Amino acid sequence: MTDLLPLIVAKYNYWLxxxxxxxxxxxxxxxxNLIKKLVGMNIFQTxxxxxxxxxxxxxxxxxxxxxxxxxxxxxGAVIHAADYINPLPHVLMLTAIVVSVATFGVAMAxxxxxxxxxxxxxxxxxxxxxxxxGPEE
Amino acid sequence: MDxxxxxxxxAPLLTAFLAGIAVWIRERLAYPIALTGLAVSIFSAGKVxxxxxxxxxxxxxxxxxxxxxxxxxRIDLLNAMVLLLVSSIAFLNLVASYKSVDQEIxxxxxxxxxxxxxxxxxxxxxxxxxxxxxxxxLIELTSLTSYAMIALGDRDRAPxxxxxxxxxxxxxxxxxxxxxxxxxMQTGSLNMADVANxxxxxxxxxTVLTxxxxxxxxxxxxxxxxxxxxxxxNAYTYSPIGFARVVAPLMTKVMIYVMIRLxxxxxxxxxxFKTLNLSDAVVWLGTIAILSGAVMALSQKNLKKMLTYIIxxxxxxxxxxxxxxxxxxxxxxxxxxxNDALMTFALFLAVGNMAYRLKKLDLTDLQGLFGKMPWTMAxxxxxxxxxxxxxxxxxxFSKWYLILGAFEAGAYHxxxxxxxxxxxxxxxxxxVFEICFFEPMSKDHGHGESHSQVVIEEAPISMLxxxxxxxxxxxxxxxxxxxxxxxxxxxxxK
Numbered sequence: 190m191t192d193l194l195p196l197i198v199a200k201y202n203y204w205l206x207x208x209x210x211x212x213x214x215x216x217x218x219x220x221x222n223l224i225k226k227l228v229g230m231n232i233f234q235t236x237x238x239x240x241x242x243x244x245x246x247x248x249x250x251x252x253x254x255x256x257x258x259x260x261x262x263x264x265g266a267v268i269h270a271a272d273y274i275n276p277l278p279h280v281l282m283l284t285a286i287v288v289s290v291a292t293f294g295v296a297m298a299x300x301x302x303x304x305x306x307x308x309x310x311x312x313x314x315x316x317x318x319x320x321x322x323g324p325e326e
Numbered sequence: 327m328d329x330x331x332x333x334x335x336x337a338p339l340l341t342a343f344l345a346g347i348a349v350w351i352r353e354r355l356a357y358p359i360a361l362t363g364l365a366v367s368i369f370s371a372g373k374v375x376x377x378x379x380x381x382x383x384x385x386x387x388x389x390x391x392x393x394x395x396x397x398x399x400r401i402d403l404l405n406a407m408v409l410l411l412v413s414s415i416a417f418l419n420l421v422a423s424y425k426s427v428d429q430e431i432x433x434x435x436x437x438x439x440x441x442x443x444x445x446x447x448x449x450x451x452x453x454x455x456x457x458x459x460x461x462x463x464l465i466e467l468t469s470l471t472s473y474a475m476i477a478l479g480d481r482d483r484a485p486x487x488x489x490x491x492x493x494x495x496x497x498x499x500x501x502x503x504x505x506x507x508x509x510x511m512q513t514g515s516l517n518m519a520d521v522a523n524x525x526x527x528x529x530x531x532x533t534v535l536t537x538x539x540x541x542x543x544x545x546x547x548x549x550x551x552x553x554x555x556x557x558x559x560n561a562y563t564y565s566p567i568g569f570a571r572v573v574a575p576l577m578t579k580v581m582i583y584v585m586i587r588l589x590x591x592x593x594x595x596x597x598x599f600k601t602l603n604l605s606d607a608v609v610w611l612g613t614i615a616i617l618s619g620a621v622m623a624l625s626q627k628n629l630k631k632m633l634t635y636i637i638x639x640x641x642x643x644x645x646x647x648x649x650x651x652x653x654x655x656x657x658x659x660x661x662x663x664x665n666d667a668l669m670t671f672a673l674f675l676a677v678g679n680m681a682y683r684l685k686k687l688d689l690t691d692l693q694g695l696f697g698k699m700p701w702t703m704a705x706x707x708x709x710x711x712x713x714x715x716x717x718x719x720x721x722x723f724s725k726w727y728l729i730l731g732a733f734e735a736g737a738y739h740x741x742x743x744x745x746x747x748x749x750x751x752x753x754x755x756x757x758v759f760e761i762c763f764f765e766p767m768s769k770d771h772g773h774g775e776s777h778s779q780v781v782i783e784e785a786p787i788s789m790l791x792x793x794x795x796x797x798x799x800x801x802x803x804x805x806x807x808x809x810x811x812x813x814x815x816x817x818x819x820k
Contacts, residue, residue: 214497230492237507291470303489306482319483
């Protein structure tokens with residue numbers, strides 16, 4: 190236990206994303222309501238986005254904008270990459286956010302279709318309705 | 327004009343937008359636009375394949391940015407083959423889809439063609455790209471369009487099947503993305519060749535191991551490898567036939583391609599088979615996938631669903647073959663990408679023809695079909711022989727390489743599973759043939775004579791033509807499989 194605690198504290202960002210991911214996964218597997226499952230799916234995706242954001246971070250670094258780069262103020266000044274956080278994972282996540290929003294949109298549209306057809310979003314009720322429609326092919 | 331690599335992807339992407347706009351003017355315009363886009367893709371893919379065979383790997387820089395920073399399209403023999411395969415199947419299916427889309431979803435035909443083009447764009451992009459993150463985005467593009475297309479199918483069951491696919495698909499894609507993140511932490515690069523270069527200097531890193539396992543699980547979920555296959559049968563059964571015909575042969579095969587690409591190009595054989603020693607476990611999984619896929623197919627009462635379980639079974643062939651860890655197994659797996667895509671396509675084309683006339687595809691509805699639809703059934707028989715692995719058809723040759731590879735690796739259980747699944751699919755298809763051939767058509771003689779007078783005739787000529795062409799290509803691919811192995815697969819594996 191004494192060994193484990195520093196490990197958790199030192200790498201807390203990974204623990205956080207894993208916990209969030211598991212919450213999302215739990216909701217996707219265990220919840221009965223389709224909208225709750227969708228929310229779980231979104232938490233799951235957000236956990237990964239947070240993971241990416243956290244790996245771009247460096248201690249004592251600032252945002253990756255070079256000050257006065259156009260004004261000529263930084264003439265001769267050496268720019269250290271270590272002074273700036275890594276912007277690439279953050280940029281990647283802009284795309285991933287778009288993907289997750291699109292997925293969420295499609296999934297919501299499907300949920301609406303299901304609701305219009307069956308007047309319910311509870312999975313067990315849907316299963317009963319499907320049995321009523323006819324034998325499972 | 328050496329922009330063919332970009333043209334392969336850009337042609338369907340641009341025509342997708344054009345078709346989307348054209349729908350507002352006239353619904354009918356979408357179809358010719360879609361045909362043109364895919365024709366350009368086939369032409370470019372053919373050009374690229376010729377160029378790769380004569381002068382080696384093409385590295386195409388998108389917008390001129392140099393590789394580690396910019397996105398690179400890297401086309402070697404494997405890509406070039408899969409690109410031509412994907413674009414040809416997509417084009418041929420579009421030809422066959424004209425009638426069936428009209429019949430099934432004519433009120434939304436325009437949006438069908440638009441999404442179809444986007445789907446093909448995604449598949450081609452996944453195949454052509456040399457960038458790990460770009461691959462993720464394109465996989466999601468492919469998946470998103472297939473969620474939407476599946477939901478266009480059976481009004482009662484398709485939306486629910488599609489939503490279940492969304493949940494599982496998102497988990498798969500997220501695992502892949504997470505793996506890319508770990509790989510990026512270790513290497514600081516997203517370009518496949520660059521990552522491979524950096525990885526070759528790193529030994530025994532647990533970050534790389536985590537990345538590898540996460541990416542493999544993600545891709546396995548996307549390809550419906552056995553324990554993760556549950557989404558596939560429902561999603562493909564209830565989708566409109568015009569889409570089932572293209573997604574069944576292509577989606578899983580392109581994912582197999584991604585797996586092989588990651589194994590060979592990014593992580594490398596030495597890392598996977600010497601350092602990790604996971605191959606035994608995965609070959610066992612492949613064995614279980616083959617057997618359970620075949621057994622589950624045997625218990626189905628609906629023809630379309632039965633075929634979807636055969637896909638699950640075939641995925642076991644390719645994953646197992648690729649993980650045998652020798653050249654023969656890998657050759658078999660790559661050849662099987664080509665062959666399985668063709669034979670699944672031929673099977674689904676025949677099923678599409680039946681669905682066009684029958685509406686319902688329970689096995690009992692198929693009685694007397696040999697007499698009613700002789701040409702369709704001829705195509706179906708050829709495709710079924712290929713799945714079983716009867717010698718002149720192409721299915722035999724890839725299975726042969728896989729079995730040789732299994733013996734070389736000492737994986738006798740895998741070889742046994744291959745043979746047993748061949749026997750099981752023989753049982754399966756001869757059961758279908760028996761129903762189609764021997765049993766008479768009139769089962770409800772007593773009541774409603776007019777009801778049983780529904781005349782079933784052959785499918786429209788466009789569908790028959792494509793079905794016949796693809797079924798014959800199974801034999802052609804079989805006869806030329808030696809040439810394919812010698813000019814494409816063996817030089818690639820060297």
